[in-house]
Amino acid sequence: MGYNIFETVNLKQSFRKKLKSFVATLGSAITRGNKISFADNDISYVSNEQYNIRRKITRDGKKLFEDNKRSSMYATITDVISGVHPDDEVCSCPNCGSVSTIAGLQDGCPFCGTRYKMSDLFPKVTGYYFIEDVSLAGDEGKRIMRKFMIGAVIAILLFALIVEFFVFKDQHARGEEFNFGLLLAPLFLIPIGIAVGYFAYSFYLIFRTIAVGSRQSAGKWGAIGSRGSFEKRMKAIFPDFSFEYFTSKAISLIKTAVYAPNEQELLFYRGDALAPEFKDIIDLNYGAALGLADFKEEDGRVIVSTDAFFDVLYDTDGKIRSRKEKYRAVFIRRTDIPIDMRFSMTKIQCPTCGGSFNAVQNRICPFCGQSYDIESQDWILSKLYRE
Ligand SMILES: [Zn+2]
Ligand SMILES: [Zn+2]
Incomplete structure (x- = not known):
């Protein structure tokens, strides 16, 4: 086969700077939920230097789990070849008129709180994973x-x-x-x-x-x-389809569903409640490859079953366990809605009360309790279980 998924490229100097800032902010993003910096390049895999990944879990000052593995980081960086790069473009919030940047509006307008549904801002790091080093x-x-x-x-x-x-x-x-x-x-x-x-x-x-x-x-x-x-x-x-970008999206949907307090409130999740043990997961690391178990096209939808390997850390009643597991996930997408990598931004507004909120994370309007269930324009996760 002609594919080498571990193909790596040398980064241009300007991109290397941004990737460095992504790596520098990653640790605090995982442990403290801080913001991650974005980096950019063409659509490709990038191998960076090796890192020691140290995980330590403590409760009430008592150490419950610790490991330290030498790993290589692989990051997928996606860019659109024909698109615009509007991150730093100055714009006025369409709701209150305050001046901000487009990137600044991603998590809601800092002045009036209005939320916008944005297509992704390219270029950006769309995925990353660590591979444990074999050698000691x-x-x-x-x-x-x-x-x-x-x-x-x-x-x-x-x-x-x-x-x-x-x-x-x-x-x-x-x-x-x-x-x-x-x-x-x-x-x-x-x-x-x-x-x-x-x-x-x-x-x-x-x-x-x-x-x-x-x-x-x-x-x-x-x-x-x-x-x-x-x-x-x-x-x-979908002529714009990219396997790397689909993989990043699939992994991100799986992680969001696992980490969500209630996955059934997520806009992109249409399935049964996840098995209860998923809620014991405190760390989930993608293990390098997404396998395709099944692919079909019916009633104007594509249905894709994927298998992915994860390094999973469980906290079951205070007991920490590390496992390697394989998850089957089923994704569905309408075929009549094209993939659109060009930038677009629309205001999210509750049809009942007019309130604006993050509909991706919360399908129920926090102001009036109405369910906001517009059909997703993108991939939907319909099943997730342990193989
Ligand atoms: Zn505003
Ligand atoms: Zn509402």
């Missing part, structure tokens, strides 16, 4: 190697002691010729233990590389096998 380097590798060596030395000394007491039991019982040479045994046994520990560590590294590597490529192949035909059929319906 630096302190982690040394720490594990030391454990193997100490373990092997202890095992060999114990074995020698057992031999001494059980095999030569009879000689000891008769009080015969205590073998003083045995006192020198550790001099030989400790270096042997260290060597055996080193060999065991080497084998451990080989098995680890095979295990982690195959787990990661299992995700990749699923996507590559079915991607070509899916992309072709989607492009026939």
